[in-house]
Amino acid sequence: MSASSKSHARIGEQVWAKMPKINAEFFCLTYGTMVVQLMKDFEDVREVNKKLESMGHGIGMRLIDEFLAKSGINNCHDFSETCDVIAKVAFKMFLGVGVDVANWNADKTACSLLLYDNPLNDFVEIPPNTNLLYSNILCGVIRGALEMIMMKVDAFFVRDVLRGDDVNEIRVELKERMVSEMDDQYKEG
Amino acid sequence: MKQRLDHSVSLSAFAHLFSEIVQYQSTRIQTAADLECRLEECGHSVGLRILELLSHRERRVKHEIQIVGALQFVSSHCWKALFGKVADSLERSTENENEYMIHETFPVTNQYVSVPPDLGHLNCAAYIAGVASGILDGANFSARVTAHTISSAEDSGDKTVFLIKFSPEVIHRETYV
Numbered sequence: 001m002s003a004s005s006k007s008h009a010r011i012g013e014q015v016w017a018k019m020p021k022i023n024a025e026f027f028c029l030t031y032g033t034m035v036v037q038l039m040k041d042f043e044d045v046r047e048v049n050k051k052l053e054s055m056g057h058g059i060g061m062r063l064i065d066e067f068l069a070k071s072g073i074n075n076c077h078d079f080s081e082t083c084d085v086i087a088k089v090a091f092k093m094f095l096g097v098g099v100d101v102a103n104w105n106a107d108k109t110a111c112s113l114l115l116y117d118n119p120l121n122d123f124v125e126i127p128p129n130t131n132l133l134y135s136n137i138l139c140g141v142i143r144g145a146l147e148m149i150m151m152k153v154d155a156f157f158v159r160d161v162l163r164g165d166d167v168n169e170i171r172v173e174l175k176e177r178m179v180s181e182m183d184d185q186y187k188e189g
Numbered sequence: 190m191k192q193r194l195d196h197s198v199s200l201s202a203f204a205h206l207f208s209e210i211v212q213y214q215s216t217r218i219q220t221a222a223d224l225e226c227r228l229e230e231c232g233h234s235v236g237l238r239i240l241e242l243l244s245h246r247e248r249r250v251k252h253e254i255q256i257v258g259a260l261q262f263v264s265s266h267c268w269k270a271l272f273g274k275v276a277d278s279l280e281r282s283t284e285n286e287n288e289y290m291i292h293e294t295f296p297v298t299n300q301y302v303s304v305p306p307d308l309g310h311l312n313c314a315a316y317i318a319g320v321a322s323g324i325l326d327g328a329n330f331s332a333r334v335t336a337h338t339i340s341s342a343e344d345s346g347d348k349t350v351f352l353i354k355f356s357p358e359v360i361h362r363e364t365y366v
Contacts, residue, residue, distance in 0.1 A: 016199070019200065019201065020199065020200040020201075021197035021198065021199060021200060021273075022199070022200045022203045022272070022273075022297060023197060024196040024198045026203075026235070026239070027198045029238055030203070030206060030210070030316075033232075034209075034210050034213070034231070036234070037213075037231065051213075058212075059205040059206070059208075063201070063205055094198065094201060095199070096196070096198050119196070119198055123238075123242075137206075
């Protein structure tokens with residue numbers, strides 16, 4: 001673990017200690033009832049996955065403000081620092097779990113977030129042979145939050161404990177950095 | 190089963206999730222009452238599971254057989270497990286013998302919610318009302334629970350009262366115990 005990663009972990013702990021909390025089981029059952037509702041409303045599992053992702057996207061767009069305000073994190077130098085902050089500070093701060101970053105590609109534009117403990121998964125079993133991505137909302141949150149800070153990413157589950165894998169793995173791939181489009185009249189002259 | 194008594198997530202995470210649920214439900218309803226109904230339904234299924242979870246974990250072998258006992262279980266025990274505090278008060282209605290009230294000044298679901306004018310009387314604590322009715326149903330005290338907003342005279346803001354209306358058979362059974 002690098003030095004900066006360690007300090008992110010420390011920041012994560014500190015912010016987490018200050019956050020108001022709620023019972024994790026109540027949270028996870030609430031999420032469960034929502035997924036069940038979606039499964040009833042949409043017949044196609046793919047639609048459910050998509051809906052979960054878009055809900056997450058909405059959350060991410062709002063959550064980034066709170067994250068920046070409460071964590072005091074400044075600009076990240078590169079994408080690998082961003083991912084480290086997501087893993088060590090953001091996940092810790094909101095869900096109280098530690099996440100590891102692994103499997104970088106050569107260009108440092110894609111990595112995996114390994115969730116050893118996903119609070120959404122408690123008490124959950126999904127029927128065999130369904131393609132439900134139960135925690136897909138998390139991918140949406142990551143995408144929404146990064147979009148607000150001008151990074152277009154793809155986030156998707158590659159491994160899921162609920163589907164028999166040994167760890168939850170979310171792949172995050174940086175697609176492009178958006179350039180802020182600002183009219184000349186607003187620029188500082 | 191994993192022991193998760195001390196486990197928690199941030200209130201913000203819950204608030205964000207709850208807001209998505211309310212937004213999703215609000216696209217498929219006509220009136221505020223419909224929305225409350227749908228939130229109650231969601232809560233109901235959670236309530237059933239909470240009861241099961243608490244009973245299992247604490248090895249509660251005793252079953253409540255009286256209304257007051259069951260209500261106290263909800264308003265103190267379950268409330269404490271879910272929200273970290275007991276409910277502000279539990280009262281019996283003076284008008285109807287099958288009605289009880291749980292008062293809660295600041296339910297967790299209303300913390301970050303402002304109700305738009307077109308859904309005037311919406312109270313998102315309907316979700317918690319659903320949870321309470323789920324717990325009571327699971328314990329064989331079938332009841333309809335609804336959340337109502339009461340504007341208090343002082344500047345302390347609105348209070349929420351959960352009105353619990355037991356089914357006639359529950360009241361009837363009560364006379365035998």
